[in-house]
Amino acid sequence: MPDRAHVTSVDALESFRAGLIVYLSKARPALEEVSAEVQRTRSWLEHDQRSHWSRRCAAGAGSCRRRRRRFSARSSPPSARRARWKRCRPPRQAGPRRSDAKLRTLSSGTGVRQPVSPLVKQMEKLHTVLTNDMVQAVAYLTEAIRTLDAYAGAAPPSAGGAAPAAAAGPQPEGQP
């Protein structure tokens, strides 16, 4: 067994470490963009769409009341009024009913919060791996490279005949 190890993989380690850093610099923002998209959708639902459908509901209810007043105020016999009301009611009430349903979905939170939250939690696990574990991995590689570089650059022990460590380059001329 030789007295000294031949350190030949420092370049490969350095290259792997550099690749890992590039990967992390791209993976983290990509993951954060997904979280931001979820946040934007939540905000759109809870603010923009809720107020939009609330306004539509209110407008729909107002229009129904106006129609009822208009029909009941007419002088035609009640049976004729009922017939006319039935004829025009279904399509005109579809709007308010749809608005009510949308608003109920938005208010209940079942639309997006419940199914999305567990998925977001799972995604956060990867974020933790990237921000904690992989930072430790890069630190581990940095330390390993430093140690190997120091070992390769150190003078060989006094034992005669031992070959000096061939770090990353050719051995100096004149060495056995």
Add this chain to the structure above:
Amino acid sequence: MAGHEGSLEGRKCQEFEQKYMEELFASVDRAATVIEQLDKLLTKVRTDCE
């Protein structure tokens, strides 16, 4: 790293892989599935609540 399994280099490599890389690969696979599900879900939510 083929051919180094029993060496110090091979052991360190294996240790690093078990400690860091396996968890990374598993987490990336899970996250890819989750992101696909999220994409479908958000598209449905936008369509339903538009």
